[in-house]
Amino acid sequence: MDLDQLVMRFESLGDSCEFGLVQRQAGAEPLGLLRFAGFTVPAEQRLEVLIAALDRGFEGLGDPDTIEITAEGPPDHRELIVRERAYGLLYHTFLNPTDVDVAKLRQLESIRLRYLRRKLLADLASAEKIFVWKCNADIDVDGARRLLAALRRHGPVTLLWVCADPAFGAVGTVEHIEIGLLRGVIDRFAPYHAIADINHAGWFAVCAAALALAGSSDAQPAGSRTIIVSALRDLVRRAVDDPSLGGMRGVATLLPADTYTWSTPELRDDTFLDPNRQDELYAYDAATLQAHDDVLKVVLERALVASQGAVITQDGHLLRESCWEFLDGGLVPYGMERGADGTFRIVAAPARTVPEPALLLKRPWWLSYRHFLIDAASLLAFAATRLDLTRFRLVIGLTHDVKARQAILDLLTMLAPGATVLEQPDNEIWRFADLHYITPVHVPPLCKVPAALAALRTRAYEAIGSHVADPPRPRLLMLPEPGEQPYLDNHAEIVALCAEFGFVLIAPEQLSMADRIALFRDANSVLGVRSPQFANIAFCRPGTPVIALAPGDWPDPFYAELAGQSGLSYVEIFGPPLSRDAGPSQNPFRIEPEALRRVLTKVFASDAPRAAPVMQPVVSPQSEEIIFERFLPVVAYPEHRGDIYLSVLAELHRRLRPRTYVEIGTQQGQALALARCIAVAVDPHLPLQESVLRGKPELHLFRMTGDTFFSRHDLMRTLGGAVSLAFLDGPMLHYDRILRDFIHLERCSSQHTMVVIHDVVPLDVYMACRDRLDDFRRFRTKRLDWWTGDVWKIIVVLEKYRPDLVIDVLDAAPTGIALVQNLSPDSTTLSDQFDQIVREVAAWPDEAAAFAAYRAQLRLRPTADLDTILAERERRRQHAP
Amino acid sequence: MHDTEILAGMTEIFRDVLDEPALCLAEAMTPADIPAWDSLRMVLLLAALEERFKIRFTTLETDRIHCVGDILEILRRNLLADHQLAEKTFDGKHNVPIEEVRVPPAS
Numbered sequence: 001m002d003l004d005q006l007v008m009r010f011e012s013l014g015d016s017c018e019f020g021l022v023q024r025q026a027g028a029e030p031l032g033l034l035r036f037a038g039f040t041v042p043a044e045q046r047l048e049v050l051i052a053a054l055d056r057g058f059e060g061l062g063d064p065d066t067i068e069i070t071a072e073g074p075p076d077h078r079e080l081i082v083r084e085r086a087y088g089l090l091y092h093t094f095l096n097p098t099d100v101d102v103a104k105l106r107q108l109e110s111i112r113l114r115y116l117r118r119k120l121l122a123d124l125a126s127a128e129k130i131f132v133w134k135c136n137a138d139i140d141v142d143g144a145r146r147l148l149a150a151l152r153r154h155g156p157v158t159l160l161w162v163c164a165d166p167a168f169g170a171v172g173t174v175e176h177i178e179i180g181l182l183r184g185v186i187d188r189f190a191p192y193h194a195i196a197d198i199n200h201a202g203w204f205a206v207c208a209a210a211l212a213l214a215g216s217s218d219a220q221p222a223g224s225r226t227i228i229v230s231a232l233r234d235l236v237r238r239a240v241d242d243p244s245l246g247g248m249r250g251v252a253t254l255l256p257a258d259t260y261t262w263s264t265p266e267l268r269d270d271t272f273l274d275p276n277r278q279d280e281l282y283a284y285d286a287a288t289l290q291a292h293d294d295v296l297k298v299v300l301e302r303a304l305v306a307s308q309g310a311v312i313t314q315d316g317h318l319l320r321e322s323c324w325e326f327l328d329g330g331l332v333p334y335g336m337e338r339g340a341d342g343t344f345r346i347v348a349a350p351a352r353t354v355p356e357p358a359l360l361l362k363r364p365w366w367l368s369y370r371h372f373l374i375d376a377a378s379l380l381a382f383a384a385t386r387l388d389l390t391r392f393r394l395v396i397g398l399t400h401d402v403k404a405r406q407a408i409l410d411l412l413t414m415l416a417p418g419a420t421v422l423e424q425p426d427n428e429i430w431r432f433a434d435l436h437y438i439t440p441v442h443v444p445p446l447c448k449v450p451a452a453l454a455a456l457r458t459r460a461y462e463a464i465g466s467h468v469a470d471p472p473r474p475r476l477l478m479l480p481e482p483g484e485q486p487y488l489d490n491h492a493e494i495v496a497l498c499a500e501f502g503f504v505l506i507a508p509e510q511l512s513m514a515d516r517i518a519l520f521r522d523a524n525s526v527l528g529v530r531s532p533q534f535a536n537i538a539f540c541r542p543g544t545p546v547i548a549l550a551p552g553d554w555p556d557p558f559y560a561e562l563a564g565q566s567g568l569s570y571v572e573i574f575g576p577p578l579s580r581d582a583g584p585s586q587n588p589f590r591i592e593p594e595a596l597r598r599v600l601t602k603v604f605a606s607d608a609p610r611a612a613p614v615m616q617p618v619v620s621p622q623s624e625e626i627i628f629e630r631f632l633p634v635v636a637y638p639e640h641r642g643d644i645y646l647s648v649l650a651e652l653h654r655r656l657r658p659r660t661y662v663e664i665g666t667q668q669g670q671a672l673a674l675a676r677c678i679a680v681a682v683d684p685h686l687p688l689q690e691s692v693l694r695g696k697p698e699l700h701l702f703r704m705t706g707d708t709f710f711s712r713h714d715l716m717r718t719l720g721g722a723v724s725l726a727f728l729d730g731p732m733l734h735y736d737r738i739l740r741d742f743i744h745l746e747r748c749s750s751q752h753t754m755v756v757i758h759d760v761v762p763l764d765v766y767m768a769c770r771d772r773l774d775d776f777r778r779f780r781t782k783r784l785d786w787w788t789g790d791v792w793k794i795i796v797v798l799e800k801y802r803p804d805l806v807i808d809v810l811d812a813a814p815t816g817i818a819l820v821q822n823l824s825p826d827s828t829t830l831s832d833q834f835d836q837i838v839r840e841v842a843a844w845p846d847e848a849a850a851f852a853a854y855r856a857q858l859r860l861r862p863t864a865d866l867d868t869i870l871a872e873r874e875r876r877r878q879h880a881p
Numbered sequence: 882m883h884d885t886e887i888l889a890g891m892t893e894i895f896r897d898v899l900d901e902p903a904l905c906l907a908e909a910m911t912p913a914d915i916p917a918w919d920s921l922r923m924v925l926l927l928a929a930l931e932e933r934f935k936i937r938f939t940t941l942e943t944d945r946i947h948c949v950g951d952i953l954e955i956l957r958r959n960l961l962a963d964h965q966l967a968e969k970t971f972d973g974k975h976n977v978p979i980e981e982v983r984v985p986p987a988s
């Protein structure tokens with residue numbers, strides 16, 4: 001790649017003109033708000049000013065009242081300088097005061113700043129460029145993370161943080177710190193007073209390495225990147241170790257994996273079913289117990305969508321789930337080429353970028369009505385029970401078939417009112433800044449997700465309300481027109497026969513969706529050829545008799561399972577194909593009238609119409625996107641090297657020789673077993689496995705929560721005095737629960753009481769996930785079997801609200817402990833402000849940032865310091881009044 | 882809109898923004914040929930062109946502008962695309978933008 005093209009892939013975030021000049025040196029002159037404009041505050045403050053400006057979206061930038069233009073410089077070289085007052089930006093105009101009218105210039109600068117602000121926000125949203133931050137003052141990784149967070153409030157941006165620090169590697173080294181954050185190394189920056197003194201070669205090396213590492217699928221020209229087929233579930237699993245994999249910003253489970261049963265056809269006339277394919281069909285029949293995988297939703301940054309919904313991640317994984325029907329059929333999605341080794345290449349450039357969050361509904365064969373209905377519409381109906389669909393651009397395919405398009409839009413109107421739809425031509429590749437992809441709810445030939453079909457029915461019924469088709473038809477007959485497949489050759493004969501049984505020929509594709517749904521909902525029975533429109537039986541009420549006609553060379557169980565899991569009374573008749581020229585489902589066939597008469601006579605033995613049972617909605621709507629969580633930046637801290645917490649507790653028992661011991665959250669009793677004094681243990685479960693009685697003159701066990709215990713019992717009376725040593729270890733690892741326990745304990749404390757709190761130093765924010773069952777956040781942690789809850793927040797709270805406490809946080813394995821001393825039984829600070837504390841913590845805008853700040857500020861002491869800590873305790877004790 | 886019309890509109894804007902009333906644009910002209918066409922003025926040119934032709938330049942497009950012909954090509958493509966959008970409607974009324982369809986809210 002030429003240098004000018006290389007540096008054009010980056011956008012400066014300012015500090016100085018250095019990177020802007022690097023781009024100029026390479027022959028590139030991109031437009032950028034901060035390329036040559038800098039903040040006037042001292043270098044150490046520029047990061048914070050930039051973050052604050054990003055948080056405000058540079059709102060108000062360009063207001064003429066905030067633009068000040070002054071002539072500066074030596075008398076023989078005066079120049080107009082622009083000082084922007086709202087954000088403290090300064091830049092040169094290179095104009096002589098005598099050459100220009102300052103009032104007009106202010107007006108032009110206003111236009112310029114507004115334009116560049118809009119461009120910056122668009123660039124952040126589309127995230128096509130890598131944003132560059134350097135600063136001659138020292139910036140640590142937390143600063144870079146905060147900048148990344150500020151940038152990512154606007155779009156899925158990648159930040160290249162460049163350091164002039166050889167400790168991070170050789171010049172040109174670029175390291176992936178976490179998703180969206182790269183750290184590049186250069187030997188030196190240009191001094192602010194000699195800005196042209198630039199190590200251009202170093203910068204070019206950093207840019208090249210960063211672009212390669214960023215993994216952007218558009219970082220290389222079309223055709224040069226190898227695309228490999230990967231299963232999404234495999235990527236999700238591997239993302240635990242490599243968070244950058246797939247450019248996945250979030251994963252949620254919308255529906256857990258489950259099993260279901262479908263009832264096989266009540267009657268099947270297989271006289272003309274191809275003998276070579278009978279085993280195939282009856283094998284499906286034997287598999288009435290089916291399982292579907294969990295339905296996942298992932299958010300992919302800068303993914304491409306090609307052809308009929310084939311998804312390519314930014315790092316070159318073609319998601320198998322999105323196109324396996326193509327791949328297994330030996331087809332290649334549009335815009336791609338298959339290599340001899342099974343990999344693919346992209347050979348067409350993306351036609352457009354969609355910066356807004358988009359939900360992909362396109363699936364293979366979407367142009368077939370049955371596939372759109374069962375694959376896309378039912379997925380959308382199901383998604384509507386979980387997500388606010390107005391937040392997304394809904395991506396469907398573009399068709400020029402007026403009726404097909406109208407049916408699709410009608411369905412979307414019913415299922416996602418108020419949404420915005422993008423119609424992507426199948427012969428274009430599009431890039432999405434923020435692609436929301438849901439795994440298929442139909443994996444042919446079986447495995448339609450019952451909850452999705454139920455959602456489709458429920459929402460369709462809700463949408464049409466009491467609408468009745470005009471005219472209503474109790475018995476529906478659907479036969480393809482000549483030219484449609486599979487064509488029934490003795491069409492007229494069958495129409496006449498069916499008329500004897502009260503069937504009326506309908507053409508659903510000619511009807512509005514409301515009429516279509518109402519007809520099938522209210523149908524007494526349905527008979528027809530298994531054409532795409534036959535999929536409308538998805539709208540039938542359970543119990544409705546459905547009779548399907550099919551050529552004997554097409555044993556596809558699609559409709560049988562659709563009917564079988566929807567509670568329909570399904571009958572199937574195969575007729576002889578009249579040729580074998582085309583593939584299955586495409587050859588004309590006939591149905592033997594007598595065979596059909598026998599079936600109809602049997603099904604309608606009684607003239608009384610079958611009562612259609614009232615359908616119960618299977619899927620209850622849930623609140624908006626309750627499961628999905630944005631991936632928080634993955635920052636894994638090293639595992640603690642201190643003694644295991646039980647050893648520290650044992651040492652405390654040995655050294656302090658407490659008179660009384662209280663434990664809340666006892667679990668199997670390992671910690672309780674260490675006590676050799678009067679002890680109280682509180683736990684709602686108490687699954688004791690240890691010899692907890694050993695060495696204790698009294699042991700009081702309470703199978704209840706801490707709240708219940710303190711509301712019912714007088715702890716000091718139980719103990720016969722104040723608490724000497726206490727250990728708080730859940731069982732609910734929620735900081736507010738632990739805080740309440742602490743408040744209760746402090747009332748029963750003395751100045752010598754020590755409270756030990758477990759799990760206060762998790763190794764990453766996923767381990768500290770508040771909801772233990774939130775697997776799709778928790779699985780991101782390095783240690784899946786460790787869960788600390790959000791107990792760490794209690795340290796933040798105590799340090800803020802109770803600076804009088806003495807808190808030592810130790811690196812006890814596995815997840816840290818805190819020793820809290822200097823308690824005041826008369827203090828009401830925490831209880832008085834408890835509600836405020838909870839509100840305040842709930843309002844933290846960014847849990848990951850709060851956790852990072854906590855870890856950054858935490859003075860973590862080694863467990864080897866226990867001697868020192870106890871010596872300090874002793875000194876305090878001696879000096880106590 | 883024909884190229885000559887687009888170029889005429891561009892010329893008016895270049896003359897006004899660059900304060901070069903006698904400027905005559907040719908497709909091959911680059912900033913090297915028009916001294917007033919610097920990066921500062923470039924922004925003003927783009928803003929004025931957007932307003933005149935009712936389009937929005939993307940970053941991808943502005944990054945690829947090296948000469949007058951590049952701008953002409955972008956304008957041509959955008960204006961043509963607008964025209965095609967009007968043609969490619971499905972209800973025959975030329976009022977449904979194909980690119981983005983707003984689904985009616987629930988009644």
